[in-house]
Amino acid sequence: MEHVDTANPYVVFDRVQKTYDGEELVVKDLNLSIEKGEFLTMLGPSGSGKTTCLMMLAGFETSTFGEIRIDGVAINNIPPHKRGIGMVFQNYALFPHMTIGENLAFPLEVRQMGKSEREEKIRRALAMVQMEAFANRRPAQLSGGQQQRVALARALVFEPELVLMDEPLGALDKNLRETMQYEIKHLHEQLGVTVVYVTHDQTEALTMSDRIAVFNDGRIQQLAAPADLYERPENAFVAAFIGENNRMTGAVEEYSEDKVSVRLEDGSLVQAKNVCASGQGDQTTLSLRPERAFTIGNGDSQPVNCFDGKVEELIYLGDHIRARMNICGHDDFIIKLPNASSKLTLKVGQPVKVGWAAEDCRALDLSEDGPVHSD
Incomplete structure (x- = not known):
């Protein structure tokens, strides 16, 4: 042999x-x-x-x-x-x-x-x-x-x-x-x-x-x-195709190789990890997994990304609650809240602060509009 x-x-x-x-x-x-x-x-x-x-x-x-x-x-x-x-x-x-x-x-x-x-x-x-x-x-x-x-x-x-x-x-x-x-x-x-x-x-x-x-x-x-x-998806297609994904588009306002500040269409400024942006003024798609965003109560420490939002819809899925929010000009922003939490007292129409860490939000290439379906 x-x-x-x-x-x-x-x-x-x-x-x-x-x-x-x-x-x-x-x-x-x-x-x-x-x-x-x-x-x-x-x-x-x-x-x-x-x-x-x-x-x-x-x-x-x-x-x-x-x-x-x-x-x-x-x-x-x-x-x-x-x-x-x-x-x-x-x-x-x-x-x-x-x-x-x-x-x-x-x-x-x-x-x-x-x-x-x-x-x-x-x-x-x-x-x-x-x-x-x-x-x-x-x-x-x-x-x-x-x-x-x-x-x-x-x-x-x-x-x-x-x-x-x-x-x-x-x-x-x-x-x-x-x-x-x-x-x-x-x-x-x-x-x-x-x-x-x-x-x-x-x-x-x-x-x-x-x-x-x-x-x-x-x-x-x-x-x-x-x-x-x-x-760690490397582009907007992969981020959209693998798992659920919040996508927001905007222009790079502050740029470094590791991090960027991105001005969204509604004027919000989001800090994100730089993956694909090559310079100031670049259009970029931000990708954030729903489980990486969280609600912020009174007295909680605020992360670098913290925005006012409103609860649009709540869906009970057993192990977690799927909350659809209106945040940063997007009314289809999804948060997954684990059902182990005693804080799950959200109601539709309720104002709420939502935050996420800069390293959990990835600045990718500018994606085409609309979700990518795997079927």
Whole structure:
């Protein structure tokens, strides 16, 4: 067996581009390295290029320019069935005329594996997804969740080192989807395989991934661990796409490399951490997570950002109250108040002071109007 240098990335996209019509690039000069054993999620809205990247890695699409390598070997000209990659799709792609056992046997027969070895691998793969008792049933006799478990077992049965998943949980209901997220995460930890996962669901990406590549317009906007993406978005698109986000636009009045003062359209002056602003007079979008803002009572110390507001709406969500406020000329400013607090005596129409720390508010590039939806 050849010695594999684990210091080198396992999957590499090297300046990869893709166009279908010869004019418009759906993937633009993509450079991405994925480590062996990593769970990397490609996240983005429809048409952002994430699925095209997965299909080029699988071999179902060909890159127009650039090179894709697995374990140091260029795979551009290797057909899909010779890449040794496990695949899981949203629609399960099980053979309806075969039993579950026969579905799992198929990739092993293609690899000309002996009968006893096949049976042992099938038994082990079904045990991994708690489906041992279903080997003799056909797909039509199973629920959607059971079929997805079988599709997962079939992708893992020949023990590939790389597994690609394209929106695999998209057809499942919310509770089952959440259960399967944890099951796939635990299987990944247990097996140590490299997983490249595509979804438009940000919660799914945050739950499962070691790192997330956020795609938009054919490019990776940011590549980082889940906590980094949420806490430290590098541009307005990422801030809006990952989690809920208060956005306010204004002009930079005082500038330094670390901090800026931003004059909002209603005249309010906000202190913020400088991420993208390059100088005085720059237009910028401020990003603030709803859980980072807080109400200020009489006698409380005031943070550097402190503004008068009014409660517009209160929604009880069990573990927290979602308060919509009118602040700094915005009537859609959201604060999340934890339900552990004894201070939750807010009423609609009540005037209230609201504050937040300068380092929790990020000055980003000027975003387009309107929220970014992940569906």
